[in-house]
Amino acid sequence: MRELVFALEYEPGCNRVADALADHPDARVRSLSLHATAEQLWRVDHATGTPDALDAIEDAFLTSDYYADCLATEDCGATQTTRVLDRTDDTLVLYSDWERTPSCASVPHIARDHLGESVLFETRHEGRHYTWRLIHSGEGDVAAFFDALEVAVGDCARMEMLRTADTTASVGGSDETQSGLSPEQEAALRAAVEHGYYESPREVDVGELAEHLDVPRSTLTYRLRRAEEHLAKQHVADERLPEDPSATR
Template identity: 80%
Template sequence: MRELAFALEYEPGCNRVADTLAEHPDARIRSLSLHATAESLWRVDHATGTPDALDAIEDAVLDSDYYADCLATDECGATQCTEILDRTDDTLVIYSRWNRTPACSSVPHIARDHLGDGVLFETRHEGRHYTWRVLHSGEGDVAAFFDEIEVAVGDTARMEMLRTAETSTGASDIDDSTGGLSPEQAAALRAAVEHGYYESPRDVDVGELADHLDVPRSTLTYRLRRAEERLAKQYVAEMLTERPSTTL
């Protein structure tokens, strides 16, 4: 199996859910299940956040102009069904089914076209960043897959490659010297250290660092968060591996 991970960073006004999450930066949406056939797509998602954030997310996904994962930039004539399966003070479980038309496109359908059947998907939506993790057999045309996604999103979003690896061996196309980070994440982390972002008190804030790197503040925040998450998990995994076993 081969793993592909990438993120789509949506421009303001181009994705209703992304706009809503950007207004509520502490809210998150992650996929619990995602399946696609040639004609349709259905998924279950788990959202977390404040009650106000969940209200806004619910409004966004239940609005008539929302189609689960459709990348069409114009009205595509698709039909969909969206239901709230569960709601608490800080969580929301959402079911969506989308029946596509010839004008529709989506990441799962593009993956089916270029990577074959049996592809698995995992998603996470934070702010304007929509992160995809795709597992496939290793066959197919990966370059054509990414080329078609870029064409489909057009000017609505920018794509950032995060990781490509063989899941069976852990080998990665990303340089091991970066600790498994994407080049963009490694550069963000390096700049943060060099400019005193991690000093106490900080020498620069995230806005100043973003200006220095000439990237949007939300993009830098996302890259640092993902880099910190990956390094923290890597550290804990190594610590647990090195812990001596105890016998009774």
């Protein structure tokens, strides 16, 4: 089995969920379940954030002209249903069902076409970044998948490869550094350290660092956040490892 992780960074106005999340940087949406057949897609999503953020996310899901996963740039005639399953002050759970038409396009359906029918999906949406994690057999054509995805997203989003690896491999894969970070995350983290981003007080802010690296501010923020999350989890996991018995002898 192979793992494939990539992100789509949506341009303003191309995805209402991304627009809502961009307006509420501390909000998150992650998939609890996502399934797709040739004609249909259904999923359950869990959103966290302030009440105002959840109102915006709920409105984006319930009133969008196009389903959040649809990559069509014009009305494709698809039928969608979205229902609120649960709502508290800081969480929102949504169920969505989408019946596609021949002109519809989505990440899951493009994946089915090029990676096979038995693909597992996991998503995480924050700001304008929509991260997809796919588990597939490894027998499909990954290059053809990305070519078709690039055509489908057009000018609405930029794609960034984060990781591709054998799911049975140790930490790190063919597109990762030894730290387990993607090359883009590693470069962002190194630049942040070298330019004093982590000094107290900071010698450079994220906007200045983004300008130096010639990347959008939101992209740099996303890469640093993912790198910090990975390293923090890795540190905690390493602390939990049992001590080598020979070290105490």
